[in-house]
Amino acid sequence: MNLTKEQIKSDYQKKLISLFAEDLEESSVLHQYIALAELVKEYSFERWMKTNKRYKKEGTKQIYYFSMEFLLGKLLENNLINLGIKEVVREALDDLGIRLEELENVEREAGLGNGGLGRLAACFLDSMAALSIAGHGNGIRYKYGLFKQKIRDGYQVEMPDDWLRHGYPWEIRRIDKSVIVKFGGYVYFTNENGRFTAKHEGYEEVLAVPYDVPIIGYGTETVNTLRLWSAEVKSRDFDFESFSAGEYTKAVEHKYSVESISQVLYPDDTTEKGKLLRLKQEYFFVSAGVQSIMRTFKKSGRSIYDFHKYVAIHINDTHPALAVAELMRILVDEEYLSWEDAWEITTKTMAYTNHTIMSEALEKWPVDMMKKLLPRIYTIIEEINRRFCQELMDRYNNDWNKVDRMAIISGGWVKMANLAIVGSHSVNGVSKLHTDILKYQELKDFHEYYPGKFNNKTNGITHRRWLIKANPELTNLISEAIGCDFLKNPRELINLEKYKDDKSFLDRLEKVKYNNKLKFADYMKKTQGIKIDPNSIFDVQAKRLHAYKRQLLNILHVINLYNEFLDNPNMDLLPHTFIFSAKAAPGYYLAKKIIKLINSVGEKINNDIRVNDRIKVVFAENYNVSLAEKLIPSAEVSEQISTASKEASGTGNMKFMMNGAITLGTLDGANVEIYEEVGDENIIIFGMTSEEVINYYKNGGYHSWDLYYQDRRLTRILNELDDGYFAPRGEFKEIFNHLLTYNDEFFVLKDFASYCDAHKKINELYKDRFRWNRMSLINIAHSGRFSSDNTILEYAKDIWFK
Numbered sequence: 136m137n138l139t140k141e142q143i144k145s146d147y148q149k150k151l152i153s154l155f156a157e158d159l160e161e162s163s164v165l166h167q168y169i170a171l172a173e174l175v176k177e178y179s180f181e182r183w184m185k186t187n188k189r190y191k192k193e194g195t196k197q198i199y200y201f202s203m204e205f206l207l208g209k210l211l212e213n214n215l216i217n218l219g220i221k222e223v224v225r226e227a228l229d230d231l232g233i234r235l236e237e238l239e240n241v242e243r244e245a246g247l248g249n250g251g252l253g254r255l256a257a258c259f260l261d262s263m264a265a266l267s268i269a270g271h272g273n274g275i276r277y278k279y280g281l282f283k284q285k286i287r288d289g290y291q292v293e294m295p296d297d298w299l300r301h302g303y304p305w306e307i308r309r310i311d312k313s314v315i316v317k318f319g320g321y322v323y324f325t326n327e328n329g330r331f332t333a334k335h336e337g338y339e340e341v342l343a344v345p346y347d348v349p350i351i352g353y354g355t356e357t358v359n360t361l362r363l364w365s366a367e368v369k370s371r372d373f374d375f376e377s378f379s380a381g382e383y384t385k386a387v388e389h390k391y392s393v394e395s396i397s398q399v400l401y402p403d404d405t406t407e408k409g410k411l412l413r414l415k416q417e418y419f420f421v422s423a424g425v426q427s428i429m430r431t432f433k434k435s436g437r438s439i440y441d442f443h444k445y446v447a448i449h450i451n452d453t454h455p456a457l458a459v460a461e462l463m464r465i466l467v468d469e470e471y472l473s474w475e476d477a478w479e480i481t482t483k484t485m486a487y488t489n490h491t492i493m494s495e496a497l498e499k500w501p502v503d504m505m506k507k508l509l510p511r512i513y514t515i516i517e518e519i520n521r522r523f524c525q526e527l528m529d530r531y532n533n534d535w536n537k538v539d540r541m542a543i544i545s546g547g548w549v550k551m552a553n554l555a556i557v558g559s560h561s562v563n564g565v566s567k568l569h570t571d572i573l574k575y576q577e578l579k580d581f582h583e584y585y586p587g588k589f590n591n592k593t594n595g596i597t598h599r600r601w602l603i604k605a606n607p608e609l610t611n612l613i614s615e616a617i618g619c620d621f622l623k624n625p626r627e628l629i630n631l632e633k634y635k636d637d638k639s640f641l642d643r644l645e646k647v648k649y650n651n652k653l654k655f656a657d658y659m660k661k662t663q664g665i666k667i668d669p670n671s672i673f674d675v676q677a678k679r680l681h682a683y684k685r686q687l688l689n690i691l692h693v694i695n696l697y698n699e700f701l702d703n704p705n706m707d708l709l710p711h712t713f714i715f716s717a718k719a720a721p722g723y724y725l726a727k728k729i730i731k732l733i734n735s736v737g738e739k740i741n742n743d744i745r746v747n748d749r750i751k752v753v754f755a756e757n758y759n760v761s762l763a764e765k766l767i768p769s770a771e772v773s774e775q776i777s778t779a780s781k782e783a784s785g786t787g788n789m790k791f792m793m794n795g796a797i798t799l800g801t802l803d804g805a806n807v808e809i810y811e812e813v814g815d816e817n818i819i820i821f822g823m824t825s826e827e828v829i830n831y832y833k834n835g836g837y838h839s840w841d842l843y844y845q846d847r848r849l850t851r852i853l854n855e856l857d858d859g860y861f862a863p864r865g866e867f868k869e870i871f872n873h874l875l876t877y878n879d880e881f882f883v884l885k886d887f888a889s890y891c892d893a894h895k896k897i898n899e900l901y902k903d904r905f906r907w908n909r910m911s912l913i914n915i916a917h918s919g920r921f922s923s924d925n926t927i928l929e930y931a932k933d934i935w936f937k
């Protein structure tokens with residue numbers, strides 16, 4: 136953008152006045168932030184309008200990314216970078232005596248997601264805009280995002296994330312684009328002019344109000360839209376009668392019940408609870424989204440039979456899978472298409488991404504619940520299922536078991552993954568390994584039936600947030616070395632390779648890392664009062680807490696180091712800081728116990744003067760995008776240690792790699808591709824392979840007690856867990872039982888020895904600073920392959936514009 140410093144200064148001061156009737160002297164930092172955000176948003180408007188006009192005029196196919204979660208993080212700096220005005224704005228503010236960083240600190244991040252899946256959706260939006268692809272988000276404007284985490288006495292405490300408290304300057308409420316979403320009621324069928332017609336009556340109407348957020352493309356004029364829906368009552372639904380009669384609570388009861396739909400994000404993405412409110416949320420944003428897409432499409436005046444040529448809907452995991460039935464409903468009930476035509480259009484419109492093979496995460500809804508809440512949608516799914524099962528019966532000679540496995544409705548359940556697969560023309564996994572597991576194990580039946588539908592799209596991350604924004608020092612160093620092409624095309628990072636044996640360059644790389652470590656240490660001191668030695672190795676595991684991600688393996692190894700060090704204070708051990716950051720789902724008992732264990736072990740080790748800071752354990756509270764942006768650039772070791780076959784892709788692994796950390800990981804998810812990319816000598820791999828894991832599962836697991844008896848280290852650690860060494864006796868009983876009584880479902884003990892060896896290797900490698908920095912550089916150089924720009928280009932080529 137062509138903006139001068141003087142222009143910005145003048146615009147900014149006017150903005151303060153027009154918003155708050157305040158001048159600079161009187162305004163608070165909060166108001167100064169809001170004014171700046173409003174101004175930056177306004178700067179995007181011209182491009183936004185032009186983009187929309189261009190799409191309309193050129194009839195560009197529109198991609199709609201439907202996702203229950205968008206983990207956006209803060210937007211101010213990102214938008215400044217993407218508009219190309221960060222430096223000039225900083226200078227303008229400097230002149231006015233305002234520090235840009237201070238305003239950025241005031242912003243509350245939009246934490247409308249749990250973890251990887253929601254962050255992926257946010258990275259994809261950023262990439263689609265940067266690549267000038269007409270791709271938009273469709274989701275829910277939760278009033279409360281993912282809870283804020285505090286640690287008290289070592290336990291996780293959850294607090295509401297009131298992110299909208301000061302308003303959200305990046306959105307525009309568009310009441311005129313509201314739609315009605317219908318819940319409940321009953322359905323009957325009649326014959327209308329010779330046409331078999333469904334009638335839906337007696338339903339409740341919920342008003343879906345869209346809030347649009349501009350998604351600003353980097354180095355392009357494109358501005359796309361993230362549309363987030365909020366549930367409201369239609370004004371005439373206010374119970375005025377009760378209100379007049381003085382029954383104020385009753386009068387607002389209905390309002391609260393409706394608003395509850397977009398009230399709060401479910402804080403768990405790994406276990407399926409089958410809750411009614413969740414089903415309401417899913418249908419709410421899907422129906423609102425599809426209706427609004429249809430409305431826009433109809434305005435174009437094009438034939439409804441060409442819908443799929445102008446619209447693609449992408450289903451991010453199964454949460455939006457009802458989009459299949461909702462589009463069928465609109466095409467059949469409102470556009471009067473034949474079932475066959477509607478089905479062809481629908482399947483050509485929809486594409487589905489699978490994110491997990493963990494059975495406890497696979498969504499299914501009780502038939503009775505769906506019938507009651509979404510009677511018309513249920514009858515549509517029934518018909519899709521009836522026709523699909525008929526096809527299967529014909530094809531498989533009435534093989535009832537197979538048909539039952541593949542059916543959408545079975546045993547009183549509606550299976551969302553099956554609906555998504557049957558209703559889409561494309562089904563993709565999120566890493567090579569994950570896609571292979573889908574094709575040859577989990578979704579084998581479907582892959583045999585629809586071999587052409589399955590494809591892989593390895594996840595990616597946007598280098599604009601995870602390198603340019605999060606790590607400006609590294610960005611500058613890289614620019615000096617290889618020029619600025621990588622800013623636009625992250626594949627250019629590969630040119631860094633020519634410095635891999637350049638000692639002086641590697642020293643500078645080390646210095647950048649050291650500065651980032653200092654910054655993170657400073658952050659921990661300020662926020663949690665914890666001192667970290669910047670000369671220790673920063674060994675980081677930051678991600679949601681889940682048994683399969685195996686934070687437990689990490690902390691058991693720390694305990695082992697502690698034990699070994701006390702036995703032999705002369706042991707060969709460089710100073711290490713083990714940094715953990717993770718939220719546990721509030722109802723996930725074991726995960727919360729693991730947080731407590733990490734903190735109890737930390738408490739003991741950090742206060743043991745004998746250890747003398749050779750080992751330190753730190754828990755960084757409230758892992759979110761903003762914290763990730765500070766923590767990841769400081770990391771030297773990236774812990775990616777999930778049980779092989781369990782982590783579909785991971786994206787944290789890519790962020791760490793791009794910032795020069797060395798991956799210590801299993802051959803799981805995208806780690807496999809990182810391994811292929813950097814080569815054996817630039818990554819540390821340990822543990823069982825996914826094949827071995829899957830074979831164990833097929834044969835009923837293994838006997839963890841045997842390991843407990845055989846490996847003296849494990850005997851000691853587990854006894855310490857049990858006997859009150861770290862916390863009063865009984866505190867870690869569940870962990871002990873999980874590992875031994877319940878046979879260690881995620882092979883923590885099984886991989887322990889191999890993991891300890893891997894850490895020894897790290898300790899050894901780190902001593903050779905040249906060697907280590909060389910590894911770090913090679914990781915950065917090869918990280919362009921994991922840019923989400925790359926991923927999005929493949930979605931476009933193979934799925935949306937095929």
Ligand SMILES: *Cc1c(COP(=O)(O)O)cnc(C)c1O
Pocket residue numbers: 249250251252254677678679758759760763784785786787788790
């Ligand atoms: C990237 C990211 C994740 C995903 O991390 P994984 O290690 O892939 O599970 C989760 N939370 C936040 C805040 C992230 O930025």
